[in-house]
Amino acid sequence: MVDPLALYVHWPFCVSKCPYCDFNSHVRDRVDQAAWRAALLADLRHEAALLPGRGVSSIFFGGGTPSLMPSDTVAAVIAAADDAWGLTADCEITLEANPNSVEVANFAALARAGVNRVSIGVQSFDPYVLNFLGRAHSGDEARAAIAAAQAHFARVSFDLIYARPGQTLAAWEAELAEALAFGTGHLSLYQLTIEPGTRFATLAAKGDLVIPDGDAAADLFDATQAMTRAAGLPRYEVSNHARPGEESRHNLTYWRYGDYAGIGPGAHGRRLGQATERHKKPENFLSATDRNGHGLKAESDLPGQERATEAMLMGLRLTEGVDLARIEARSGLVRAAFFDAEAAVRLGAQGLVAHQGDRLRVTDDGILLLDSILSELVKTH
Structure with a gap:
């Protein structure tokens, strides 16, 4: 049986640009909704023609701010995916949303359109922090948005950013406790990173923005693991926590190196051993x-070594780790070409990785050293 696909749909528009954001997001005075609906459907049809007979197990509307999409456009994309491929019986349909009142007012219509999971960009409940992060909502709007989402959708996740400048362990524990009290089945908890090309990168270069050092960040991370585990939402990926069974199926497709089609501006895809990339600028x-009849900018064959490397780098982010036999099958290589078994023995003796048979994973002790562990374990040529 052929594995089902994941479908990613990118909506590029935002009300404003956040200073930490390096995603493909754009502010426009006016959006021609009819033209955008037609373009997304054309892009979808192009991918469907190349991937017949697959079925779709998840759809993810990302951005940008996809909760600003008209609900009839969302419904049209879902219907087109169903017509082209067929949706699995338990298809997860996620839409990213910001917690302001305009978007929350759209929740009921989005649920009717077929969305069954939302991921809300809360980032913080603290008004000072929200201002620092350039967010356009208040703490009370965030709380109201989570409650409204729980009323309309079967599954709800929201994001928080921690390890911020000056953040104490006690302050983060209080904020995380409030987040866990909502009882959602999924939380994405990201340490603040300075991404090249963002306004925060400019401030950091001037010395005007300093994030916690490695030891302080590690303490915050350890506290995060303890609190989420105690609440029944253990980490299943570096920054993602879920009640068992409520993991993001869409993101698991990425991390397990499954095939996914990407449509919309700047969207990337991996299908049939190829990498795809759409034109990034909305007008282009x-x-x-x-x-x-499609928005493709580039389409290239991925050599087996590159496929294996990507699968290792993605999969070792998961607490479950990787299946080396599956990577062999998807890359056409023997594992010795992409996996350093001697390094695994050495790192295993230090308690940083666990390797048994085909299964390889990074331990809880190793996860904070993930980048350096990957550089030892993964052969890239």
């Missing part, structure tokens, strides 16, 4: 779909 994407 629209003109490409008008001209070609």
Whole structure:
């Protein structure tokens, strides 16, 4: 049986640009909704023609701010995916949302359109921090958005950013306790990182923004693991926590190196041993779909070594780790070509990795050293 696909749909528009964000998001005074709906459907049809007979197990509307999408456009994309591939009986359909009142007012319509899971960009409940992060909502709006989402959707997740400048362990524990009290089945908890090309990167270069050092960040991480585990939402990926069975199926497709189609501006895909990339700028994407019937900018074959490397780098983020036999099958390589078994023995003796048969994983003790562990375990050529 052929594995089902995941479908990623990128909506590029935002009300404003956050200073830490390096995603493909754009602020526009006006959006031609009819043109965008037509372009997304054309892009979807192009992918469907290349991937017949697969079935779709998850759809993820990301951005940008996809909760600003008209609900009839969301419904049209879901219907087109069902017509083209067929949705699995338990298909997870996630949409990212910001917690302001305009978007929350759209929740009921989005649920009717077929969305059954939302991921809310809360980031913090603290008004000072929200201002620092450039967020357009208040703490009370965030709380109201989570409650509204729980009323409309079967599954709810929200994001928080921690390890912020000046953040104490006690302050983070209080904020995380409030988050856990909502009782959602999933939380994404990210340490603040300075991404190149963002306003925060400019401030950090001037010395005007300093994030916690390694030891302080490690203490915050350890506290996060203890509190989420006690609440029944253990970590299943570096920054993602879920009640068992409520993990993001869409993101698991990425981390387990399954096939996924990506449509919309700047969307990436992995399918049939190929990497795909759409035109990033919204206007370029629209003109490409008008001209070609799809928004593809690049489509390239991935050599087996690159496929194996990607699968290792993605999969070892998961607490379950990777199945080396599966990577062999998907890359066409023997594991000695992409996996350093001697390094695994050495790291295993230090308690940083566990390797038994085909299963390889990074331990809880090793996860904070993930980057250096990957550089030892993964052969890239």
